[in-house]
Amino acid sequence: MSRSLLGRLLLSAGLSVLVACPALADTQVEIVRDNWGVPHVYADDVHGLYAGFGYSVAQDRLFQMEMARRSVLGEVAEVLGIERLPFDIQTRAMFDHADIRSQIEALAPEERDILRGYAAGFNLWVDRVLADPAKLMPRQFNDFGFKPRRWTEFDVAMIYVGTMAGRFSGYSAELGNAKTLAELEAQFGPEKARVLFDQMFWNEDPLAPTTVPEGGQYQRKAGLAPSEPGRFAELLHAGGLPGDDDRPRASNLWIAGPQKTTDGSTILINGPQFGNFNPSYVFSIGLHGAGFDLTGNTPFAVPNVLFGTNGTIAWGATAGPRDVNDYYRLELNPENPRQYRAHDGWKEMTARRETFRVKGQPEVETTVWESEYGVVGQIDPGTATAYAFNRAWKGQEISTLMAWVDSTKAQNYEEWLDQAEKVATTINWYYADRDGNIGYVSPGHVPVRAEGHDQRLPARPGKDDWQGVRPFADAPKGYNPSQGWIANWNNRSARGDAANFEATPWGSADRVVEIMARLDAREKLTPDEIWDINREISFLDINARYFLPFILDAAEGIDPQSQRAELVEILRHWDGQQIRAEDGRATTSAVGLFQAWLDVMVEDVLRDDNPAIPPAILYNRISRTAQMLHNALLGERAGVPQTHDFFNGADEAGRKEIILASLDKAAARLADRFCSQEPADWRIEIKQHVFETSNYLGIPQAGEDEVRAIGTSMNRGTENNRITFREGKAEFCAVTPPGQSGFISPSGEASPHYEDQLALYEGFDCRPQALTRDEVEAVAVSRETLAVPR
Incomplete structure (x- = not known):
């Protein structure tokens, strides 16, 4: 039986059986790795299960995760120097760390054990690396000149908050729209400017294709009451000032129900697009025990499996399409620019002090100004204006994460929807099960906006104050549509103003039609034909x-x-x-x-x-x-x-x-x-498909010599997975390039699983990923037993 480089190092370090003092341990954790290096974690309680998760991530992606943690916390300048300080300052403004910590402290003990366990397992490996750096320290730490740091539950939570919640829900195009309108007015006058503006930024195009078919909105049996005004008051605080319309929009998904397939199987294919990086943006894992029994992939090793199956249901996701944020244009007091007009008088902004460590420099302290309408930015004393960014999901980041975690334990569509109802950020969720049912929901806290509020432009305090949150009954949903399939390529979710988003130009031309047309081309498709849609659309000029x-x-x-x-x-x-x-x-x-x-x-x-x-x-x-x-x-x-x-x-x-x-x-x-x-x-140059060594925020996560490139640039998922239910059994097949592990030893030797999925990806192939214990054992190549202290 072959062992990976990391496995050999573990043996040489005496870590193959026990990794913590038994006297301190209260949970036994077993980690079995398959022939692609994918870990399967077995434990009897949540703390131990997630300790195995964190431990495995640290083994495979220690430098990547260290830089991801620093990226989302605004701590990059501490190790890379003063040039990164502007990035840190902007990042820190987005989320109040004290608020996230208070959300963590409010969790139930078992929920908190997810974060604590992950950190505990991660730290087990960090401690071993620090104790034996000559063998176990990833080369990148030596090249960049610093060491890994132990993690806390807050660090684990922020990986999700920064890489998923903030990245995919923290956007608005309103400031850019307002700037364009002002330019048009200056050139053409207000009347013609409005005509041109309306043809640039429309609210509604009835010809835009939707994931929920016309008339296909799913209604739950029990009606849901609107959110209480008192509860909504907690949401009227924001954090962060993101750039306009940088929102990622490239993920795709399609599901074929049993009436659409020639063999009666149900097939879910997901291509989440986060960008192409080395090490891979996604991490593959199996979690077994403490109420979990699943296999799948997750971005940046967030403490939840976003794409996977538990054998009874399967799930996937694409970026959310709903408008959960608004900018507010604040009128400042000319005598005191730290006051803004609120109702009938002036109201003081609150100050949040942030301190930054800078490599080779003294600490830097800044102030983040906040209002009841969110974090305040672009303050202009000359015109006595500023803009605040208001997020309807503020304060719900961690409860949203936990709902996503719990959704992976659901056994049917209704249980799955119960968790979707708790999701505050905007996201598209997709569902399939072994009984042949398929479904979709687009949850999120969409504000009830005031009459006359133009969503395309910054809101007016007082006149455009939010009136609450739309009930979950309004969230676009679909279940077993008559067409027999569901498709999405970041297109519009459904008809109606609950599905509007000013930052997205949904119209009659939409790339999702490339998927829809292929699904609708024949009465039934073979499983191979359904998978081959990915190849057929990846090189298209969508126009x-x-x-x-x-x-x-x-x-x-x-x-x-x-x-x-x-x-x-x-x-x-x-x-x-x-x-x-x-x-x-x-x-x-x-x-x-x-x-x-x-x-x-x-x-x-x-x-x-x-x-x-x-x-x-x-x-x-x-x-x-x-x-x-x-x-x-x-x-x-x-x-x-x-x-x-x-x-x-x-x-x-x-x-x-x-x-x-x-x-x-x-x-x-x-x-x-x-x-x-x-x-x-006249043959123009075509780019290769490049896996960059900086993460999606532009922060290095590998050495400059670790860039990888293959074939033709593809318009496809960062990873692809295919979940098939056939005769009541779930099959999971995935490709997560370049490979499962980013580990390079101090001497420069890369893990065998460092880039072993590049050829699979280029050839539109995938590798099986086990679910049941028998399946895992059939492909097992190494195992470890950890004793995890609490």
Whole structure:
């Protein structure tokens, strides 16, 4: 039986049987690792189970987790220097650490044991590393010149709060929208500015596809009362001032029920997209005991398994689509900028002092100013204004985490919904079970907003104060839809204002249609066909489906011997795929020709009328600019009223000529760029799929020499997992590149599981991940027994 490098080091350090003094231990924990290095933890109580979780994470990802902890706590400058201090200051403003600590202290003992146990297990390994650094210290610590620190329950909680709650729920585009409106008003005057603004930032497009089918909202048997006003008062405090519209939007998921599959199986496929990093953003694990019996993957090793199965149900997630935040524009007292107008008088801001350690420098102290509308930022004494960021989920971060943990123990859809009801952040949850049921819910604390409140712009204190939280009955839900499948690619969840979000340009053009169209193409699909959707959509230029038909329609009847006809034929025979050839360039000139045409259309059709429109077109999702161009081309058929005509009165023939003239212009640009009149030479460069060594916050989590790259850049999940229920049995298959372990020894020897999943990922394959004890034992290659002190 082979053992990993880490396993050999454990044996040499005398750690294969007991890792703590038995006199101090009250829980025995067994960790069995499989042939991919995935740990399965067995324990009889929650503290021990999560101690095994934390211990395994520390073994595999000690440097990554140390930098993740510092990233979310705002403690990076302490080890990387003064250049990182601005990052730390901004990070610390987002969450009041005292508030998070008080939430932890309010937990029930068994819930708190999740955090305490994780920290205890993590520290077992940290202590061993510090005791024997010559063998066990990850090389990165030596390269960066500092040592790992022991963890607390607060550190464990903040990994979730910072990497999940803050990252995926702490966004708003309102400040950017307001800036755009002001620019338009200055250039065009208020009336025309409002027309242009409404076509840039619409509230409703009835043509936008939704995950809950029209009329498919699931209603629970028992009605739920709205939140009590007194309870909501606890939520009227915010933390943090995030950047506008940086919200991650790339995860996808689809579920096929038994009536949709040729073999009657139920298949859930999830591709959560967090970015591509080395070590992997996700961690695979099995937890068995103390009411848990599951296998799956979780981002940044947060103390919960976000994607997995317990054998009875399976679950997955994508980024939430609901508007749970608002900026408030505060009027400051000209005589005292630390006061803001509230109701009929001035109210004092409260000060929160934050202290930062800086490598080689004295400590730095800053002040975070807070109001009843949240953390205050962008204070401008000259105009006597500031902005506060209000989060409806403030104070509910840890209870949301615990609800997510408890959801993994659910045995049916209703038990699962019971936990979703406790979730305050915005998130999409997905469900399947061994009986063939499939479901969806999009929970979160969405404020009841005042009448007349324009969600697209910063709110007005007093006039736009929140009136409570929408009841859970309003949350978009679906259960066993008649179509037999559920799909999402960060698209709109459902119809209605409860599903609006001003930061997302949902419209008639949406990449989720690429998934939906494939699921709906045939009455039944084989399991392989359902899995292959991932490959089919990963290299697509998402815009092709929506814009190529306009080019082909405009070209009807043109001279077949003309240059235009040659260009159109290049696009006509293109399948929309962007594939990288061995020379690093696209396999066809159609990729660059189409992109150049889009750029010209944006310039000549949209931006000549409204220069506030961003010029960039994205190719992994439909950008706001692309949506506007698509709406302009649809004209009267658009879901968003086209009050302003971007084609300046051109009739149908005139519009077609504009489309073809833009194609001519695109070809001329490419001819100049490649110094060739031959379209075959116009093959643009295509990026590789790169796994970066800085985390999603830009903080190093590995050495610069640890960047990895494969094949063609893919528009797919950071990891992919497939959960299949067949004949009552659950099968879990996943790929979590580069590998399970980021461990590199002090001498530079990497774990065998450091990058052993790269080839699997590139080939759209996956590895089995065991669930039952028999399955785990069948693939076991090493085991440890820990005695965990409390």
